[in-house]
Amino acid sequence: MRSSRGLLHNLGILTVGQVVSQLLNVWALVYLAGRLGAHWFGAVQVGVAFMGYALVAAEGGLFALGVREVARLDAPGSVLRYARGQQGLLILQGAVVIALGLVLIPLLPIRRPDAWIPILYLLAIVPQLGQLDWLGLGLEKMSHVGALRIARSLVYALAVLGGLHLLGGLQGAEAARLVPVMWFAAMAASNLVVLVPARLWLGGWVRPGRPAPGEARRRWSAAAPIGASALVMRVLLNIDLLLLGVMARPEDAGHYAAAARLIAFLIVAVEVLWAALLPRQSRLASQDPAGFRQAFNLYLGAVMGALLPLALGGLLLAPGIIARLYPAEYAGAAPVFAVLSVSYSLLAVAMYLGNTLVACDRQKQYVGPVAVAATVTLAAVTLLIRSHGAVGASWGMLAGHGLLAAWLAIVNRHLFRRRLGLLLLQLAPALGALVAAVMATAGWPVVLRIAAGGAAYALAAALPLRSFLRTRGA
Numbered sequence: 001m002r003s004s005r006g007l008l009h010n011l012g013i014l015t016v017g018q019v020v021s022q023l024l025n026v027w028a029l030v031y032l033a034g035r036l037g038a039h040w041f042g043a044v045q046v047g048v049a050f051m052g053y054a055l056v057a058a059e060g061g062l063f064a065l066g067v068r069e070v071a072r073l074d075a076p077g078s079v080l081r082y083a084r085g086q087q088g089l090l091i092l093q094g095a096v097v098i099a100l101g102l103v104l105i106p107l108l109p110i111r112r113p114d115a116w117i118p119i120l121y122l123l124a125i126v127p128q129l130g131q132l133d134w135l136g137l138g139l140e141k142m143s144h145v146g147a148l149r150i151a152r153s154l155v156y157a158l159a160v161l162g163g164l165h166l167l168g169g170l171q172g173a174e175a176a177r178l179v180p181v182m183w184f185a186a187m188a189a190s191n192l193v194v195l196v197p198a199r200l201w202l203g204g205w206v207r208p209g210r211p212a213p214g215e216a217r218r219r220w221s222a223a224a225p226i227g228a229s230a231l232v233m234r235v236l237l238n239i240d241l242l243l244l245g246v247m248a249r250p251e252d253a254g255h256y257a258a259a260a261r262l263i264a265f266l267i268v269a270v271e272v273l274w275a276a277l278l279p280r281q282s283r284l285a286s287q288d289p290a291g292f293r294q295a296f297n298l299y300l301g302a303v304m305g306a307l308l309p310l311a312l313g314g315l316l317l318a319p320g321i322i323a324r325l326y327p328a329e330y331a332g333a334a335p336v337f338a339v340l341s342v343s344y345s346l347l348a349v350a351m352y353l354g355n356t357l358v359a360c361d362r363q364k365q366y367v368g369p370v371a372v373a374a375t376v377t378l379a380a381v382t383l384l385i386r387s388h389g390a391v392g393a394s395w396g397m398l399a400g401h402g403l404l405a406a407w408l409a410i411v412n413r414h415l416f417r418r419r420l421g422l423l424l425l426q427l428a429p430a431l432g433a434l435v436a437a438v439m440a441t442a443g444w445p446v447v448l449r450i451a452a453g454g455a456a457y458a459l460a461a462a463l464p465l466r467s468f469l470r471t472r473g474a
Contacts, residue, residue: 029261032179033254038255039249040175046118047118053234061224065223076203098125116173116177124184127184133148136194149190225364229363236370259336259340262325285359285360303348303349304349304424312434315341316438317450321450365411373407380400383396429460433460435453436456437449
C-alpha cells in the first residue's frame with residue numbers, strides 16, 4: 001500500500017510536478033494580466049486572495065492532520081476507514097463555510113468592483129471536498145500527488161489560454177467572472193488523479209463516512225490548532241491584497257498581485273518540501289528524536305542555501321524581471337517585487353520552522369507566534385497602504401514575516417546545530433559573488449543577468465553546501 005521509494009525520490013517527484021505546475025501558472029498569470037488589464041486583473045486577484053481564506057477555513061487543519069495520521073497507519077482497511085471519516089468531516093466543514101460566506105460576502109467591501117467574483121471563488125470549496133492529495137501524501141504516493149498538481153495547473157492554464165482566446169470578444173467583468181469558473185473546473189478534473197487509484201490502494205472508494213462522536217471530537221481537537229495557524233497564516237500570505245482591494249483602486253491591487261504571485265513560488269517550494277518530509281518526519285519525531293533533529297538541520301540548510309540567492313537576486317533584478325514579463329502599465333510592480341523577494345523568503349523559512357512543530361505534535365506552539373505576527377502585519381499594512389500605497393503594503397508584509405521567522409527560530413532553538421550556522425557564514429562569499437556578477441552585467445538582458453548571478457553563486461557555494469550535505473547537517 002505505502003510507497004517504498006526513498007525520500008529523495010519523493011521530493012524529486014513533487015519538485016518536478018510543482019515546477020511544471022508553477023511554469024503553467026505563471027504562463028496563465030502573465031496572459032491574464034495582459035488580457036484583463038490592471039483593473040480587472042486586480043479584481044480577480046483579490047478574489048483569489050479571498051478564496052485562500054475560504055479554502056483554509058473549509059479544511060480546518062484536517063489535511064495536515066490526515067497526512068500525519070495516515071503516515072502512522074499500516075493496514076489498508078484502517079486507512080480506508082480513517083479517510084472516509086475524514087471526508088465526512090470535511091464535507092460538514094465545507095458546507096458551513098459556504099453558508100457563512102454567502103451571508104458575509106454581500107457585507108464585505110471586497111465585493112468591489114464585481115460581487116460575483118468572490119462568490120464564484122468561494123464555491124471552489126466544492127471541488128476541494130473531493131481533493132485527496134492529503135491521502136496520497138500520507139501514503140507517500142508522490143507520483144500521483146505530483147500528477148494531480150500538474151493536471152490541475154495544466155487544465156487551468158489551457159482553459160485560460162485557450163478559453164479566453166476562443167472567446168475573443170469577451171471583455172471586462174464577463175471575462176473576469178469566467179476565470180474562477182475555470183479554476184473550479186481544473187480542481188474538479190484533477191481530483192480524479194488520486195481518487196481513482198485510491199480505490200486500488202485501499203480496496204474501496206473513499207466515500208464520505210461518519211466517525212464516532214468521540215473520534216470526531218479527537219480529530220477536531222487535534223486539527224484545530226493546525227487550522228487556526230493556517231487561517232491566521234493567510235494574513236501573512238495575502239492580507240496585503242485584500243486590504244488593497246478595500247483601500248485602494250483595483251489597478252493598485254493588480255500591480256501588487258503581478259509581483260506577489262510571481263514571488264509566491266517560494267512559499268510553494270517550502271510546501272512541496274514539507275509534503276515530502278512530513279510523513280517521515282512525523283515518524284522520526286515519535287521514534288527517533290536524534291534523527292529528527294539531524295534531518296531538521298539538514299533540510300533547513302538546503303532551504304537556506306536556495307532561498308538566500310533567490311531573495312538577493314529578486315531584490316537586485318526586480319525592474320528587469322517585471323519589464324520582461326508584463327506590459328508597461330505594470331512597471332509599478334517592480335519595487336513591490338524587490339521587497340517581497342526578501343519578505344517571502346523570510347516567510348518560507350518561518351513556514352519550515354512552523355511545520356516542524358506540526359511534525360512533532362507541538363502545533364499549539366505555532367498558534368501564538370502566527371497570531372502576533374499576523375496582528376503586526378495587519379496593522380503595518382493598513383498604516384503603510386495609507387501613506388505609501390502598494391509599496392507600503394509590501395513593507396508591512398516584510399515586518400510581519402521577519403517577526404514570525406525570528407520568533408519561530410527562538411521556539412525551535414533547541415533543534416539547531418552549530419554546523420548550520422557555520423554553513424550560513426560560508427555562504428556569504430557566494431552571495432558576494434552573485435552581487436558582483438549582477439552588477440558587472442548591467443545593461444545585459446535580464447535573463448542573462450539571472451544566469452550570470454546564478455552561476456557565480458553556484459560555483460562559490462558548491463563546496464560548503466557539498467560538505468554540509470555530506471555530513472548530513474551534523
